[in-house]
Amino acid sequence: MLLPTSLVGSYPQPDWLIDRESLSKRFPPRVRARELWRVAPEYLDQAQDDATLLAIRDQERAGLDIITDGEMRRESYSNRFANALDGVDLDNPGSALDRSGHPNPVPRVVGKIKRRHPVETRDVEFLRANTDRQIKITVPGPFTMAQQAQNDFYASEREMALDYAAAVNAEIRDLFAAGADYVQIDEPYMQARPEKAREYGLEALNAALNGVTGKTAVHICFGYAAIIHARPDGYSFLPELAGSAVQQVSIETAQSNLDTSVLESLRGKTIILGVIDLSTHEVETAGVVAARIKRALPHVAADKIVIAPDCGMKYLPRASAYGKMKAMAEGAALVRQELC
Numbered sequence: 001m002l003l004p005t006s007l008v009g010s011y012p013q014p015d016w017l018i019d020r021e022s023l024s025k026r027f028p029p030r031v032r033a034r035e036l037w038r039v040a041p042e043y044l045d046q047a048q049d050d051a052t053l054l055a056i057r058d059q060e061r062a063g064l065d066i067i068t069d070g071e072m073r074r075e076s077y078s079n080r081f082a083n084a085l086d087g088v089d090l091d092n093p094g095s096a097l098d099r100s101g102h103p104n105p106v107p108r109v110v111g112k113i114k115r116r117h118p119v120e121t122r123d124v125e126f127l128r129a130n131t132d133r134q135i136k137i138t139v140p141g142p143f144t145m146a147q148q149a150q151n152d153f154y155a156s157e158r159e160m161a162l163d164y165a166a167a168v169n170a171e172i173r174d175l176f177a178a179g180a181d182y183v184q185i186d187e188p189y190m191q192a193r194p195e196k197a198r199e200y201g202l203e204a205l206n207a208a209l210n211g212v213t214g215k216t217a218v219h220i221c222f223g224y225a226a227i228i229h230a231r232p233d234g235y236s237f238l239p240e241l242a243g244s245a246v247q248q249v250s251i252e253t254a255q256s257n258l259d260t261s262v263l264e265s266l267r268g269k270t271i272i273l274g275v276i277d278l279s280t281h282e283v284e285t286a287g288v289v290a291a292r293i294k295r296a297l298p299h300v301a302a303d304k305i306v307i308a309p310d311c312g313m314k315y316l317p318r319a320s321a322y323g324k325m326k327a328m329a330e331g332a333a334l335v336r337q338e339l340c
Contacts, residue, residue: 010312011070063329078140094150252310289331
């Protein structure tokens with residue numbers, strides 16, 4: 001389909017599942033934050049499954065073409081996977097600066113990073129069993145996880161990032177085997193720390209994709225709009241992804257009013273085009289969404305565009321998120337009709 005629609009990954013978790021007020025008052029957790037869940041541990045898996053079904057049905061009703069699990073089982077996009085790996089001291093967290101410049105508790109790496117078991121394969125299997133549409137799952141990227149950790153073991157961050165990449169690579173292979181149509185690697189810290197990204201981030205991303213044959217994406221953004229309010233005029237790390245093994249690049253253009261001519265530097269890549277502004281609860285009209293899509297068309301072919309929000313919808317009220325998804329699908333349909 002021309003201009004298919006999809007979430008970047010997350011959708012708002014129900015208030016009965018997680019303490020959304022507490023979540024909104026803190027930086028995204030890097031270590032486990034089990035105190036955020038409102039459901040007793042013995043019922044949590046069942047509750048997360050039920051919330052995932054709600055997220056799936058909302059996406060389907062809104063008209064999305066590629067469905068995610070909404071990341072209902074996660075406290076943040078990265079901490080569930082990052083804290084399931086060997087080499088991390090779960091009882092004694094470290095500290096690292098968030099992209100906002102504030103210290104945040106993070107995994108403390110005290111040994112070799114290794115994946116001990118699949119982390120998200122059941123998530124894919126559940127998603128595949130509950131929708132007949134194409135599906136996408138997200139995993140945190142090796143560079144971003146290396147930036148969200150305190151290194152008390154490795155001689156260099158590069159060495160640590162490459163071991164994270166090996167863990168991500170093994171996970172991605174299992175996710176495709178479990179039925180995923182797309183796997184997206186989340187690498188927001190490539191934008192936040194471009195110098196280090198140039199030094200070894202691209203190498204780690206390519207290592208995570210080594211030998212992977214499925215359809216892959218990388219998401220790079222300016223941070224959650226609910227937390228990081230200022231938006232720069234453009235990306236500090238984006239054209240470099242033209243040299244990566246990834247097939248799709250997910251960017252945000254709505255809140256930043258990004259100069260879409262930069263997309264010409266990513267020739268050959270499919271662009272996951274962020275056209276939904278997550279800094280406001282106000283629901284865009286289909287016409288506004290269509291106009292944002294058309295801004296990109298002079299710079300990238302329509303058959304190389306997937307329509308999406310700027311970033312994850314995790315911090316939006318559910319009613320707002322649903323309305324924005326619906327407007328996104330309707331706006332894509334308007335442009336599709338014009339092109340056809």
